[in-house]
Amino acid sequence: MIRMTLIVGGLWFSLVGGRASAAQLPLTPWESLATDEVGEANRSGDDLLELMKREFTDKGKRVFRDAHPRGIGCVAATFTVDPNLPAIYRTGVFTEPGKKYDAIIRFSSSLGPVGDHTPDARGMAIKIFGVGGTKLLDDQPNAVTHDFLQIDGRTFPAKDTHDFAGIARIKLNPLSIFGFLRESPITHALELKAVLDLSSGNPDNGKGLPEMQFFSMVPYLLKGKNINTPVKFSSRPCSAVGHTPLDGGESELRNDLQQRLNKGDLCFEFLYQFYRDGAGYEVENGMSDWGGDPNLFTKFATIVIPKQTFLTDEKLNYCDNLSFQPWHAIAEHQPLGNINRARKIIYEKISKSRHASNNDTSKYLEPTSISAFNALTNPTYSVWDAVTVPESN
């Protein structure tokens, strides 16, 4: 296949077999292209596909995500724009103060497939419904969803896609760690340490999901009539959440979440943190820390997860069949930086492949409302409790 990358007038084109694909958006003033980043993203996606083949297809298993395969919880929620949001911030999904969106949230573990009791980084992926405007994912411009993907750590453990691809390759071929370290000894050693800090050393290990703060890690745009700036987003508990000791089992986080949701609603504030010139904030560097001082964050919305039963096969299965990805987005919230640009290529590749392998290609397309999820009332909870991947359905 002929593959060629062209940079024309600040536009980023990938020609695959003569056909334009992937991102064709102008780079924002805060962005710059990394060397061969489209090639790097495609190679990294192919490595992840190979890992999924080894982990799932070769073993005759149903194919789960390569990253974040373990769905801990799949819950209905609402996402309400702050009624007092200052006018300057009213853009994109935040245009109308007080507007309430239906949402689905998938909580996950990033390693896989392992139980909740394995120390790890946890994901909180939010999909809101009823969002108008053209979506940035090439093959789903009319989708009505907008996604916000977050992890319980402020920064990504690699500065760019090239380095993250090198880290992922170690899983595929453990000996490649020597080449990775030789290439850039200090930076790459620090990145491997950051992977451990985010997973086995994560300070959230031992806590329940409702006690955690989640972060976008990498930047996005906030663009409106009177604002045009990179931002990072975050979700943190609305108020201090008490700690209940986890049960220590492979479903300890699922059980804890369900027990809390048996008793009442859960609440998170959705916040933005703004880019500041001269503060050393970087857009192209996934490890750039914009600081954790609570005063750096401005509330834009409230997320409520109402009292509910989510621990059923049907509901967990529903989220596993969804695709959450940063480019399910409108231009006002365009994902920024080379890690995000690579995610456009990689998530699409991985998601399409896993849906094809599971014979459910129709589920690659975005749902149009939360009603299909709300209609799942079968209380059976069995196979999805298994740590090992269930056999193909």
Ligand code: HEM
């Ligand atoms: C180059 C860097 C990255 C690569 C290669 C990568 C790769 C992936 C892949 C392949 C998936 C599964 C997609 C699917 O099958 O639908 C995934 C899911 C996910 N990623 Fe990333 N990722 C990257 C960066 C990030 C960053 C910066 C975040 C920060 C928040 C993140 C958070 C997540 C979350 C929360 C999920 C699970 C979403 C869900 O619940 O479906 N990833 N990632």
